[in-house]
Amino acid sequence: MSYIKKVLTKLIFVMPLLVSAAVFAESSDYNMSVGVTEVSKSIFELHMVIFWICVAIGVIVFSIMFWSLWKYRKSKGAVPADFDDNFWLEIGWTVAATLVLVWMAVPSTQVMVEAYDDAEGEINILITGHQWKWHYEYLEDEVGFFSNLSTSQEQIDGEVPKGEFYLREVDEPLVIPTNTRVRFLITGNDVIHSWWVPDFAVKQDAIPGFINTAWTNVPEPGIYRGACTELCGIKHAFMPVVVRVVEREEYDDFIAQKVTLAEAERLLTSKNWTKEELMERGEQFYNTNCAACHQANGAGIPPVFPALVGSQVVMSDSAKQIEILMEGVQGSAMAAFGDSYSEIDIAAVITYTRQAWSNGDNGDGVIVTPKDIVDYKNKIDL
Amino acid sequence: MSTVVETHDHGHHGPAKGLSRWLFTTNHKDIGTLYLWFSFIMLFTGGAMAMVIRAELFQPGLQIVQPEFFNQMTTNHGLIMVFGVIMPAFVGLANWMLPIQIGAPDMALPRLNNLSFWLLPMAFGILISTLFMPEGGPNFGWTFYAPLSTTYAPSTVNFFIFSVHVMGVSSILGSINIITTIFNMRAPGMTLMKMPLFVWSWLITAYLLIAVMPVLAGVVTMMLMDINFGTSFFNAAGGGDPVLFQHVFWFFGHPEVYIMILPAFGVVSHIIETFSRKPIFGYESMVYAMASIAILSFVVWAHHMFTVGMPLAGELFFMYSTMLIAIPTGVKVFNWVATMFRGSITFETPMLFSIAFVALFTIGGFSGLMLAIVPADFQYHDTYFVVAHFHYVLVPGALFGIIAATYYWLPKWTGNMYDETLGKLHFWLTFISVNITFFPMHFVGLAGMPRRYPDYALQFADFNAIISVGAFMFGLTQLLFLFIVIKTIRGGKQASPEVWEGAGELGLEWTLSSPAPYHSFSIPPQVK
Numbered sequence: 001m002s003y004i005k006k007v008l009t010k011l012i013f014v015m016p017l018l019v020s021a022a023v024f025a026e027s028s029d030y031n032m033s034v035g036v037t038e039v040s041k042s043i044f045e046l047h048m049v050i051f052w053i054c055v056a057i058g059v060i061v062f063s064i065m066f067w068s069l070w071k072y073r074k075s076k077g078a079v080p081a082d083f084d085d086n087f088w089l090e091i092g093w094t095v096a097a098t099l100v101l102v103w104m105a106v107p108s109t110q111v112m113v114e115a116y117d118d119a120e121g122e123i124n125i126l127i128t129g130h131q132w133k134w135h136y137e138y139l140e141d142e143v144g145f146f147s148n149l150s151t152s153q154e155q156i157d158g159e160v161p162k163g164e165f166y167l168r169e170v171d172e173p174l175v176i177p178t179n180t181r182v183r184f185l186i187t188g189n190d191v192i193h194s195w196w197v198p199d200f201a202v203k204q205d206a207i208p209g210f211i212n213t214a215w216t217n218v219p220e221p222g223i224y225r226g227a228c229t230e231l232c233g234i235k236h237a238f239m240p241v242v243v244r245v246v247e248r249e250e251y252d253d254f255i256a257q258k259v260t261l262a263e264a265e266r267l268l269t270s271k272n273w274t275k276e277e278l279m280e281r282g283e284q285f286y287n288t289n290c291a292a293c294h295q296a297n298g299a300g301i302p303p304v305f306p307a308l309v310g311s312q313v314v315m316s317d318s319a320k321q322i323e324i325l326m327e328g329v330q331g332s333a334m335a336a337f338g339d340s341y342s343e344i345d346i347a348a349v350i351t352y353t354r355q356a357w358s359n360g361d362n363g364d365g366v367i368v369t370p371k372d373i374v375d376y377k378n379k380i381d382l
Numbered sequence: 383m384s385t386v387v388e389t390h391d392h393g394h395h396g397p398a399k400g401l402s403r404w405l406f407t408t409n410h411k412d413i414g415t416l417y418l419w420f421s422f423i424m425l426f427t428g429g430a431m432a433m434v435i436r437a438e439l440f441q442p443g444l445q446i447v448q449p450e451f452f453n454q455m456t457t458n459h460g461l462i463m464v465f466g467v468i469m470p471a472f473v474g475l476a477n478w479m480l481p482i483q484i485g486a487p488d489m490a491l492p493r494l495n496n497l498s499f500w501l502l503p504m505a506f507g508i509l510i511s512t513l514f515m516p517e518g519g520p521n522f523g524w525t526f527y528a529p530l531s532t533t534y535a536p537s538t539v540n541f542f543i544f545s546v547h548v549m550g551v552s553s554i555l556g557s558i559n560i561i562t563t564i565f566n567m568r569a570p571g572m573t574l575m576k577m578p579l580f581v582w583s584w585l586i587t588a589y590l591l592i593a594v595m596p597v598l599a600g601v602v603t604m605m606l607m608d609i610n611f612g613t614s615f616f617n618a619a620g621g622g623d624p625v626l627f628q629h630v631f632w633f634f635g636h637p638e639v640y641i642m643i644l645p646a647f648g649v650v651s652h653i654i655e656t657f658s659r660k661p662i663f664g665y666e667s668m669v670y671a672m673a674s675i676a677i678l679s680f681v682v683w684a685h686h687m688f689t690v691g692m693p694l695a696g697e698l699f700f701m702y703s704t705m706l707i708a709i710p711t712g713v714k715v716f717n718w719v720a721t722m723f724r725g726s727i728t729f730e731t732p733m734l735f736s737i738a739f740v741a742l743f744t745i746g747g748f749s750g751l752m753l754a755i756v757p758a759d760f761q762y763h764d765t766y767f768v769v770a771h772f773h774y775v776l777v778p779g780a781l782f783g784i785i786a787a788t789y790y791w792l793p794k795w796t797g798n799m800y801d802e803t804l805g806k807l808h809f810w811l812t813f814i815s816v817n818i819t820f821f822p823m824h825f826v827g828l829a830g831m832p833r834r835y836p837d838y839a840l841q842f843a844d845f846n847a848i849i850s851v852g853a854f855m856f857g858l859t860q861l862l863f864l865f866i867v868i869k870t871i872r873g874g875k876q877a878s879p880e881v882w883e884g885a886g887e888l889g890l891e892w893t894l895s896s897p898a899p900y901h902s903f904s905i906p907p908q909v910k
Contacts (some may be wrong), residue, residue, distance in 0.1 A: 013564040030825045031840060032761050039757075047758045054748035062741060069737065071726065072658075074726040081724040089720070090713070097712045099707045104755070109698060112759040115693045129532075134623045156837060166442060168839050190528040192624060194689060194764060198830050205759045206623060207688045209618020212691035228690075229764040229832045231523045233530060234449045237835035301450075303517055304536065305692045333534055379893045 032196040036220050040201035044112045050104055057100070059381055082275065099357055115201065118213040122181030123176065128340075129186075129206035129228065131333060132235035135340060138172045139185075143258040146340070148174050148288055149238045156238075166281025169223045169286070169305055177251035186212045197226035197241055205230055218245045226278035233333070235292055246249060269343050269370045275351065278367065282352025285345050290353075293333065298357045305333065307350065308353050315363025322376050343373035388666035396900055405500075408474025408492035409900065410477045415795075416499050417474025418788075421467045422864070425504030427862050428462035429857050431455045431579030436853040439846050443839055454513060454520035455702065455721075460524025464642065465549050468776065471784045472645040473498075473556050476584045480560065481900060482891040483578045485569025485907045489561040498555035504582065505548035512538040523834060525635070528616035528627040532608045539609060541635065543602045550595045557588035557595075560607035560665055564588075569890065571909035573668070578889050582669050585675045590637045590644075593680075598634040601627065625690050627635045632683035643743075643775060646783025647714060650736045652889070653790050656719050656882050657733035658725030664717040671710035678707050686760045697756045704754035715744055730882075731805030735786035738778055738813050746774030749824065764834075773820045778813075785812075785863065792867065793881045804866050805909065809861040818852030 034044045072078040126137040150171045154160045176182045188206040196203040224372030226241035232378040293305040300307040313320045328336035350368040397403045434455045438446045487493045512519035518537035564585050607613040614620025616627045655662040684700040720741050749771040793799050822845040831842045877896040880886035
């Protein structure tokens with residue numbers, strides 16, 4: 001009985017170690033992703049080397065410990081020895097531990113030097129973390145866009161079945177070409193975020209006021225998924241990173257298309273917009289960018305996120321509303337949207353909120369056009 | 383060691399009656415008891431929050447709580463466990479044990495002692511009350527990184543700041559008391575290198591506390607200024623630096639980690655030597671190891687910040703200094719194993735918890751070593767791998783140390799033996815559930831699940847379900863611990879003065895009667 005108990009004790013102590021060794025096959029459901037870049041592969045190898053050194057030390061230390069517990073049980077009549085110190089033993093294991101650490105430090109330093117390199121890239125992309133979405137700007141081509149979570153609220157609330165890429169899908173992924181050195185310039189707009197793509201082994205904090213750099217060079221086309229890894233508020237879990245890596249030609253087409261779209265957008269600003277057109281565009285914009293806080297029904301989550309329904313500003317003070325959208329509200333979660341979105345979008349969403357719900361009936365119903373936003377910008381610039 | 387045994391209590395010096403005994407007490411044993419009960423209550427409070435977190439994470443999707451409340455739970459769970467459970471429990475053990483381990487009649491500054499305890503319920507009353515306010519409690523993580531905790535925080539952050547200040551005052555007063563007691567009130571003959579290791583561990587811990595608590599107070603005061611008085615310490619828009627917050631916070635935060643584990647090292651050393659019936663191996667190297675860990679803890683802080691964008695030289699420096707800590711920590715583990723080697727070992731509950739401590743703390747040490755490797759940390763940082771790591775060193779590490787100490791000294795405190803069968807049951811249930819809870823966290827972390835997520839992608843679902851089941855088991859099992867403690871206080875087999883076979887040789891506390899008299903060592907014992 002006692003024997004079985006002791007063996008069981010031993011087994012249970014050693015089991016986590018055995019289990020970990022067994023499942024540490026190269027499956028990415030249990031282990032670090034090997035990734036696709038040279039850096040990510042070096043990091044994976046380093047991780048495994050350090051892991052097996054730890055396992056080896058663990059096996060040695062735990063074997064001696066459990067063997068001692070087994071061998072020198074009082075119930076077996078063990079009599080305690082009377083030594084309590086050994087100078088050379090102490091020196092010996094201190095030196096041994098130091099040597100093992102040096103052995104670990106050498107490859108770690110090599111991989112670190114390989115991963116750390118902030119030379120300019122062939123393509124340079126400014127990544128800005130916003131509460132709660134990513135903005136990507138291609139610096140050479142001067143085009144940019146937001147990347148929002150595309151998983152529906154119904155999936156999150158469990159009203160419909162969850163899709164394959166639940167919380168790992170966005171409306172517009174970042175697109176980069178294969179076999180090209182791409183440098184990321186990473187910053188934050190409001191709080192600190194962190195941009196992580198495990199398959200590239202790139203994780204870099206997006207800090208307001210700082211521009212951090214990271215780089216990658218991806219040999220294989222594909223879709224790579226990552227996450228925000230610095231607590232950034234309520235929707236921290238809901239701003240994934242998705243990168244689509246494509247062949248060079250496809251990338252060039254993508255950029256050309258983006259440039260054309262941006263041109264068209266600039267032309268649209270001077271067009272005369274009707275209320276219906278603005279409403280339609282505004283509603284779409286609102287649901288993508290505003291509803292997370294102010295809610296789809298405009299009721300907000302007071303007191304943190306104020307209601308737009310019945311708000312004095314939204315009903316009867318369009319000048320103030322433009323200012324809030326453009327500049328944000330200091331000391332609150334309301335970001336400045338002026339620099340990040342087109343005049344059309346800003347005008348459309350203001351017009352939408354002034355007409356939607358009961359605001360159109362109770363308020364002044366003023367329609368704000370893209371020109372009003374351009375006028376505001378000109379006034380501020382003077 | 384000592385020959386003086388006090389067997390009688392001077393009747394006219396007994397405790398006061400009723401509530402005023404606890405409110406106005408200056409007796410180190412009463413204050414120790416207050417600290418221990420306080421941390422016990424906080425353990426269940428912080429534990430209940432962990433249950434909310436695990437219930438929400440049981441499966442993907444938002445089922446039980448919304449992200450806003452989830453963030454309040456993770457934040458307060460961390461704050462309460464660190465400042466309300468682990469630290470007060472060790473201060474409680476220090477209050478109870480230091481004077482009777484060094485042969486002193488009481489702590490050096492008994493009234494200060496009363497104050498430093500009673501500040502704590504105030505601090506936590508303030509902190510917990512924010513959860514019932516309209517804007518909710520702190521929701522920015524226990525590390526409260528600016529600007530999420532300043533510009534973007536709920537206004538209740540001011541209560542949080544005040545509460546941290548009060549906790550800090552309590553810790554500093556407690557540490558002053560401990561250092562003064564150790565330096566001035568040791569029994570004649572007890573030189574520094576004859577002090578019990580628990581006393582040594584607390585002497586070093588108290589110095590760490592005095593060094594870093596003011597830094598924490600400084601960083602929260604800077605937050606207070608940023609929020610209310612228009613300064614821009616951490617606000618980039620005003621010329622400030624959000625990364626400065628992290629540097630200052632972790633300059634406090636890393637020594638804080640050792641504040642939470644060093645006293646456990648002391649406790650476990652006593653327990654292992656008692657139940658191996660063999661004096662601790664390498665006493666001097668144990669002391670030097672603790673001192674080295676404490677000193678090194680001041681130069682490793684930025685290993686929490688490998689992804690903030692430090693220069694290469696900075697990354698490498700903090701990697702090497704962090705790896706160095708593995709040496710004294712390893713030496714401690716080797717010494718514990720060498721103490722067991724050729725001993726005469728029995729497996730009472732405190733010993734079981736201590737053996738588990740050595741094994742599981744070492745696993746936490748291994749993951750800590752892996753996290754020190756900067757390039758690998760780019761993949762581990764802010765994932766569940768980190769959560770697994772610090773829970774391994776704090777739960778089967780620090781908390782097991784506290785539980786082991788409770789079983790070890792409970793007969794001395796109450797005069798009654800605890801129920802050994804129930805104690806063993808408590809150990810096995812705790813040991814199994816703690817591993818079911820925290821071991822799979824390594825896997826989900828490596829597979830890519832970030833921490834502080836109220837909802838997650840589908841490939842993490844299986845492990846999260848297992849983790850939640852383990853957590854519920856662990857939580858329920860601690861109710862058994864509460865039951866065992868209450869049962870022992872109410873009665874049980876009478877404990878002898880030395881309680882454990884041969885312990886009379888090991889320390890002054892075992893020369894006192896069980897329970898220890900209300901006033902002990904009024905006449906200092908002579909230590910040979």
